[in-house]
Amino acid sequence: MAIVRSTEPHAFITGLDFSELPSDILYFTAKDLEENIIEDAIEDQPVLAYDKVRFYGEPIAIVAADSHQKAVSFSQKVKVKYQKLPIVETPKQALEPDAPLLFEKGNLLSEFHHEKGNVTESFEDCDLILEEDFHLPIQDHAYMEPDAAFAWMEGDVLSIYTSTQNVFHDQRMIARALGIPLHNVHVMAATVGGGFGGKDGHTVQIFAALVAYRTGRPAKIVISRREVFIGTYKRHAVDLHLKMGFQKDGTFRALSSTAYLDTGAYAGLGPAVMGLFSEHLGGPYVISNVKIDSYLVYTDKAPAHAMRGFGAPQGAFATESLINRAANILQIDPIEIRMKNALTQGALGTLGQKMEHVVGLREALEVVRDSDLWKEKNTNQDPSIGFGIAAGYLSCGLGKGVPDSAKVEIDREPNGDFTVRVGLVDIGQGNATALAAIAGEALKVPLEKIHLIMADTTQTFDCGSTAGSRSVFIAGNAILAAVRDYFSHPETGRGFAETEFPQSKTDLNVIGFPHAMYTFIAQAVKLKLDPISGQPQLAGIFAATEAGKVINRLSMDGQIQGGIAMSIGYTLGENMNYRNGIPDNQRFTVYILPTAEDIPPIQNVSVELYEATGPYGAKGAAEVATVVIAPAITSAIESIRDLKINRLPLDFEQILDAKEKGSVC
Amino acid sequence: MDVIRPGSLQDCLRILKTEHTIPIAGGTDLMVNLALNKISPDRIIDITGLQELKEISLSDNFLKIGALVTFSRLAGKEIAQYPCCNALREAAEKMGSPQIRNRATIGGNLVTGSSAGDGSVAILALDAQVELTGLDGIRKVPLSLFYSGYHQTAIHSDELLTAVYIPIRPGTSSFQKVGKRNALAIAVASLAIYSYIRDSHFEQIYIAIGSVAPTPIRAVKTDLFLQGQKITSGVIKEAARIIQDEIAPITDIRGTADYRRKLIANLLADQLQQLSESKN
Structure with missing residues (x-):
């Protein structure tokens, strides 16, 4: 065909x-x-x-x-x-009054507006206000x-x-x-x-x-x-203007943003991506005064859709960049400033949604602070070596108002083995391994006695999508419930259960967000700038992740390393660049993915807090590692060169042209 | 499309006489062009069985490298024993990826005629000659006259590039490139220098650069300036200025013209600095 x-x-x-x-x-x-x-x-x-x-x-x-x-x-x-x-090339052009239309209904697909506290007044009270325009590219x-x-x-x-x-x-x-x-x-x-x-x-x-x-x-x-x-589908390009107000002591007092998300020619999951973009924009912090205006716009490009991180990396790049610059100006340690504003369990997020589940951001930040990589920052004498950090979070589950459940059936076979039927797909991340381990543990049998049947519309029940960092959580819980059902009547040889993902108690009258549960990260990077080319050579990354209790440490580390590698590409070179409606990058020769030679040693330490509603204490961990390595990298570069990096991927020429930090001429 | 595997160089050259016939060695460039429909030959001659093209030998102070020698070999100890050929070894180490280096040949790199060819730029600084063999005989062409335009060379369609001859001299050479990533990277700019320093002065210097013109080129004005000079910070600065004036790069998907100019200046300054530190 x-x-x-x-x-x-x-x-x-x-x-x-x-x-x-x-x-x-x-x-x-x-x-x-x-x-x-x-x-x-x-x-x-x-x-x-x-x-x-x-x-x-x-x-x-x-x-x-x-x-x-x-x-x-x-x-x-x-x-x-x-x-x-005529072609519609950018979201801003798309919204001009005389713009050509993709659809008769207009080029604006959706918008989201949210205000919390009093943004205008609170900016007046701030000791430091930073604002910039940011641009994030299309990623494949x-x-x-x-x-x-x-x-x-x-x-x-x-x-x-x-x-x-x-x-x-x-x-x-x-x-x-x-x-x-x-x-x-x-x-x-x-x-x-x-x-x-x-x-x-x-x-x-x-x-x-x-x-x-x-x-x-x-x-x-x-x-x-x-x-x-x-x-095929892509990650949304975003143009946003972000303004943040800080107090001298480092308190994040106010944030306002106007963002245009480029959803390409068709909606795909664009409205949900705009939702998660808006939800995660403020980062994992308490900010009392927030104004968010987000617009989702059609252009003549391949449709943008779901991509690991689902709108969060774009906003986090802007917010974490301003936080790092503020820390520098206010002379506050970048870990301390985050500690000070960090979300904790019970606190309210950017959209006013309560942190209803376990929150381990401070613990993650502490682990980074104690890491050898971060300690080296204080002893480093090489002016071409820089360090950067960023923190972030990502929701688990499909969000408010979206059906989010899983049905699992367990059958005891004549030889005492168990068949476990789960409708989810293992997309390569290893949820099958985790789910089999959960089933084996609960049924008190070794792993080899568990036989999974997955992702078959005839032999399994609808468990929804392998998406939203949900599959181990939702199917794990369904397995545990099905095992309980089996043990309540073992003579039948069958257990069956359906469980639902916890939903946020906050209702914003929109579908798909906010969420009840989040996974948290803090990531630090060490890099050396090549004085010939302006290119950073990543020397090491230290990641601390709080995703609840870890079911399988090896696949957890794989997820974190893979997510980081993906966003190293986002930072260093990946970009679908459209000219006159046609992408420049139609081959891997010109779409610059990182290779093993570009990925530094990555150490991941999991902060294993116990999430009471999760299977054996777990939360989701699939996407979170993509969210903040970009601003950690750019912050490391900004620590040694006098420039502001407000767009991705990196422009090596801009870095090469920038003066060394602290130089006079 | 037919694929023919000749048993001898003579057979190969005879088949090469027929229309729409091209030779293939490692295929790392040719297969890409086939996949992109840039070429559509009737016949492809697989020359990888021609053992005589796989030799590296030294005679009369010339290192003869057979056209089928792979980049993996060029990166190894056979070349490492000649300091004046360092540039070639360094280029071979940085070219492509292990898989590509295992297949790609020096002959292919030269006849492809890419301005960004790592091996081509390195060898151009070494004042090398290429051996072009046809049924009517053999001719040797200095590499500096081999490239005639964008992906165009002096080779005739019925000739095979059979070897490259590098003069073995006192002195050293080096190669550096900047790509968009650390492996599998097409050069945004590259620069190779052969030099012989006597009594702290350049007795001889040849600079070759890549990705700044339709073909790999020699930086002749910069060579002339450096000839006889002692390496000082002032000389390095002036050489970096001259080389930027000497080139006319273009802006493309890999970098702007300005960025390329700066890269070339920085590559030159860095290599001259290293030369001054090594004291030759």
Whole structure:
């Protein structure tokens, strides 16, 4: 199979010509779908564009042949006629009165406004006010496995293996697009080669399903890396203006922000991302006076969607940067200033939401303060070596008002082993290992007696998505409840339970936030600036993480290191740069991911507080490590060079041109 | 597309005479161009079986490096014994990744004609010659005359680059580059210096730079300025100024023209500084 994709970023489709395709080459368009919509929170994205294209690389038609090569070469013979439209390139341009429109309803998809305390007055009382414009780029997930699916018919039943984060959502969207009953669609997750949020929606599932359903023949699709770059979901670019007011003693008194999130051509999970952006913007601190204005805007780019950290890294970059500069100006230690303002259990977060669960930020900061890496800051004599720190948090669970539950069934087999059925996907992070360990511990049997069946719409129950740093927490709790059920009537050989994620008691009349529970981090970096190029060479990272009790230390460290590596890329070089609606970066040659040579030794220490509502005390830990390494790195650079870094990725030329800190000329 | 594996150099050259035929060695550049549909040959000649192109030998004060010698070998001890060839060894160590260094050959690096070719820039500073072999005979071309334009070289379509000859001289050489990351990085700017210092003065100096022009180039004006000079901080400063005037880099996805100019100046200053400290 191959996809005919738009070569225009914004245009009406005025004609589709398949006349050069021989009869043994099949093609499919929007007309072959029962309902041409990708089922999601906001339904604005067609499976296949039919009247209009809104981004370069948007799928228009599917070509199927008896070999991949044939399908690809004939897909290039399909002629699409366009009537070009002017392009919307940035959120601010999108909101101008005479801007071209992606949708008739306008380019503003959603907005969020929140005010707490008295921001205007409190700024007047501040001893120090800092404000800057920040820009955060578009990041690609760069998962190793390109999006892929394999579908076939068995009688009336359409079966499909796919690379996904949520088989039950896939089942619903396939059934709806093809107009077939839900029970006739059987979705299974293949072993997934990374998702990071990018496979928490439609990738290619409906395409493979459509071809198998219409032809009765097995259909396989694997997209190319170029297609991954131009055609799949991304992290939101953000332009924001942030103002923070401080007291002399370091108290964070007021914060106000106006932010524009670039959601690209379609909503995806954009509204939820804007929610978490706004929720996490103020950082894990008590700030009494807060004003947040966030706008989510359409532009002619690939849709932005979920990506590990889900809006939090963008805001944290701005806030942590200003906090580090304030600490420097006020001559307060950057750890002390965070200690002073840190959220604690029971305190109120930026949106007024109560910290209803365990909070270990101060403990994490203490661990960093006592680390060898941070102590070296006081003895370092090399002016080209700098140190930086940042702290952050990330919510666990899907948030206020979103159904967030898991159903698990446990069956005792004749040989005494147990089969545990969990509807979640193991996306490579190792939740299967953690869940099996939880089941084994609760059932008091060794790990090898636990047999997990996961992510199969026929053999497991809907547990929602592997997303929101929720899977170990929610499925772990469901397993524990199912084990209790089993022990209450062991003679049946079966245990079953459904559990729900705790929800915040704060209601902001929006769906998806705030959250009841958060994971906390403090991360410090040591780096050396190369005087020739202005490039930082990362020398070491020390991370302290409070994610409740750790179930598996090895996979925990893997999560933290992976999250940090991902955001090192975000800091040093990753950027989908669009020019005239077409991305510059369509290959790994020019989309600069870090390699092992760029990642320093990373030490993670977990602050193992016990979260009473979690399975064996655990919270979620999947995403939090992506949130703040960028401002820790830029702060280290700002400690040795006289400059402000307000945008990512780093501009090495800006750093090279900056004078050494404290130099006169 | 056919792939042919000739048993001898003569066979190879005969096949090379046919239209739309190109040789492949490591394929680290060629396969990328095939994948991007930049080339569509009818025939590819796999020359990796030609053992005579894999030799490194010394005769008449010239080090002859066969075209099929890989970067992994160039980074190893065979080259390390010649201080004047340090630049080549250092370039080989920094080129690509271990996987690419195991496949990529020096011949391929030269004929690709990339301005950013690490091996090409290093060898250009070493005053080397390339051996071009055709059915009609062998010709040797100084590397400084080999590059004729963006990805263009003096090689004819029926010739094979069979070896490179590097004069073995007193003195040392060095290579440095700046990429966008620490491995698998295409040079944003690179610079190699061969020099021989006698009585604290440059008896001979050749500077080659990459990624600042359509081809790797020699910094002839800077060479001339440094010739006969003693390395002082003033000389380093002046050389860094001259080399910036001498080049006309462009702005592209990897860096601005200004940044490239500064990088070249810094690379030169750093290497001259190291030379002054090593006392040669």
